[in-house]
Amino acid sequence: MFKGLSPIQYHGRxxxxxxxxxxxxxxxxxxxxxxxxxxxxxxxxxxxNADSYDADGKIIPQVYKALTRRERHExxxxxxxxxxxxxxxxxxxxxxxxGAININVLWEMGGAQRILHGVLERTKGLVSGVTCGAxxxxxxxxxxxHYGVSYxxxxxxxxAFRALWKRAxxxxxxxxxxxxxxxxxxxxxxxxxxxxxxxxxxxxxYPRVKALRETMREGGLPDTVxxxxxxxxxxxxxxxxxxxxxxxxxxxxxxGTRPLLxxxxxxxxxxxxxxxxxxxxxxxxxxxxxTGFYSSAVRNPFLRELEARSExxxxxxxxxxxxxxxxxxxxxxxxxxxxxxNDLLRARExxxxxxxxxxxxxxxxxxxxxxxxxxxxxxDQADCMGCLSQCQFSSWADTETNSTGRLADPRSxxxxxxxxxxxxxxxxxxxxxxxxxxxxxxxxxxxYSNGFVPSVKQLVDRILTGD
Numbered sequence: 087m088f089k090g091l092s093p094i095q096y097h098g099r100x101x102x103x104x105x106x107x108x109x110x111x112x113x114x115x116x117x118x119x120x121x122x123x124x125x126x127x128x129x130x131x132x133x134x135n136a137d138s139y140d141a142d143g144k145i146i147p148q149v150y151k152a153l154t155r156r157e158r159h160e161x162x163x164x165x166x167x168x169x170x171x172x173x174x175x176x177x178x179x180x181x182x183x184x185g186a187i188n189i190n191v192l193w194e195m196g197g198a199q200r201i202l203h204g205v206l207e208r209t210k211g212l213v214s215g216v217t218c219g220a221x222x223x224x225x226x227x228x229x230x231x232h233y234g235v236s237y238x239x240x241x242x243x244x245x246a247f248r249a250l251w252k253r254a255x256x257x258x259x260x261x262x263x264x265x266x267x268x269x270x271x272x273x274x275x276x277x278x279x280x281x282x283x284x285x286x287x288x289x290x291x292y293p294r295v296k297a298l299r300e301t302m303r304e305g306g307l308p309d310t311v312x313x314x315x316x317x318x319x320x321x322x323x324x325x326x327x328x329x330x331x332x333x334x335x336x337x338x339x340x341x342g343t344r345p346l347l348x349x350x351x352x353x354x355x356x357x358x359x360x361x362x363x364x365x366x367x368x369x370x371x372x373x374x375x376x377t378g379f380y381s382s383a384v385r386n387p388f389l390r391e392l393e394a395r396s397e398x399x400x401x402x403x404x405x406x407x408x409x410x411x412x413x414x415x416x417x418x419x420x421x422x423x424x425x426x427x428n429d430l431l432r433a434r435e436x437x438x439x440x441x442x443x444x445x446x447x448x449x450x451x452x453x454x455x456x457x458x459x460x461x462x463x464x465x466d467q468a469d470c471m472g473c474l475s476q477c478q479f480s481s482w483a484d485t486e487t488n489s490t491g492r493l494a495d496p497r498s499x500x501x502x503x504x505x506x507x508x509x510x511x512x513x514x515x516x517x518x519x520x521x522x523x524x525x526x527x528x529x530x531x532x533x534y535s536n537g538f539v540p541s542v543k544q545l546v547d548r549i550l551t552g553d
Contacts, residue, residue: 108190120180
C-alpha cells in the first residue's frame with residue numbers, strides 16, 4: 087500500500103515534495119511552472135534562453151543581428167535575462183501565493199553567472215530557489231546568498247557533491263535547500279555520467295542516493311534537507327520504500343518527463359502526440375551533444391542521422407605511417423590523407439552513395455557527409471552565438487580568445503538552433519527531442535488512455551495517489 091507524501095518546509099513555505107523539472111529552451115515556462123506551484127508543488131521556470139513577449143503577448147523570436155560571435159553572445163545574454171524575468175513574473179502571478187517558484191540554469195550555458203545575476207536582481211521576492219547542474223557550479227551558493235534565495239545543486243554522485251561542499255557550499259549551508267540527485271541513466275536531457283561509469287550498465291539509484299545522504303551527514307547537514315530523486319520517476323508507489331526511510335532521510339521527487347504532457351505544457355502539439363507513441367528503448371543515451379556531456383533524447387530520425395554520420399568515419403594520418411599506406415582519393419580534393427586499405431574502400435563506397443565531402447574532426451578522423459549536410463554544418467557553425475561556455479561543434483569558448491583551441495566537430499550539431507526549433511513548432515523528426523527513459527509510460531499508463539491530456543493540477547493530484 088502506498089504510504090503517501092507529507093508536505094515539507096521549503097524556503098519558508100509549506101509545499102508538496104514534488105519538483106517540476108526545469109527543461110531548458112522553452113520546454114518549461116511560466117504556464118507549467120505557475121500551475122505546478124498553484125497545485126502546491128515547486129514549479130521550475132527554465133532560465134535557459136527563455137521566451138519573452140511583445141506588447142500583444144506574442145513570443146519575440148530570438149533573431150541575432152550582430153556580425154561577430156562575441157556580439158551575438160551579448161544579444162543571447164540580453165534575450166536570456168529578459169525572457170527569464172518575464173517568465174518568473176508570469177509564473178508568480180499564476181501561482182497566486184501557493185507552492186514555490188524556482189528557476190533552473192545550466193552551469194555550462196554561455197554567460198550563466200551573468201544571466202543568474204541579471205534575473206535574480208530583477209525578480210527579488212519572486213524566486214524561492216535556483217536549481218543548477220550540467221557542470222560543477224561552485225559559485226552557485228555565492229550568487230544565491232547574494233540575493234537571499236535557496237540553491238539546489240544537481241549532482242549525479244556523492245563524489246560530485248563532496249567536491250562542491252568542500253570547495254564552496256559548506257560556507258553557505260543555510261541556503262542549501264536540497265540536493266538534486268539526477269540519475270545519469272534515467273533522466274532526460276544532459277546527464278552527469280563520469281568516465282568511470284558505463285553508459286550501457288545502469289546502476290541502482292538507491293545505493294547512490296544512500297551514499298549521497300551519508301556524504302551530506304558527514305558535512306553536518308540535517309536529514310531534513312531533502313534529496314530530490316530525479317530521473318525515472320513516474321509512479322510514486324514504485325518508490326514507496328524510499329519514503330520515510332531513515333537511511334535516506336527526507337526525499338522529494340522531481341518530474342521532468344510527465345509534465346511535458348499537460349494542458350499547460352508549452353511544447354507543440356506534435357511533440358505531445360509523439361510522446362504518446364514511444365516504446366521502451368526509444369530514448370537513447372548518446373554522446374553527440376556539443377556540450378561534451380552524455381544526454382538522453384528520443385531516437386528519432388534526427389538522432390539516427392547523427393548516429394549514421396558518426397559511422398561514416400575513418401581515422402587518417404597526414405603522412406604514410408603504420409598501416410596507413412593508402413592515399414585517400416575521394417572527398418578531400420588532393421590533400422594528403424593516408425588511410426588503411428579497408429578504410430579507403432569504405433570511403434569510396436560512401437562517396438559513391440553521395441557522401442562526397444570529408445570533414446576533419448578533432449580526433450584525427452574524417453566524417454563523410456553530403457553537400458547539403460556539409461552546407462548546413464558550416465552555416466550553423468558560422469552562426470554560433472556562444473550559447474554554451476564551451477562548444478565542441480563551433481569551437482566557441484566563453485574566454486578571452488573565444489576559442490576552445492580545438493577543431494570544430496562536425497559529428498555534433500547546433501543545440502541552440504534545434505532546441506529553439508522544436509520548442510516553437512519545428513518538425514519533431516528533424517530536431518533534438520529530449521525525454522527521460524520512462525517516457526514509454528505515456529503509451530502504457532491508463533491515465534493517458536484515449537489521448538487524455540491532463541491539466542497540471544490533475545497530474546499533481548494523480549501523482550499524490552501513488553499513480
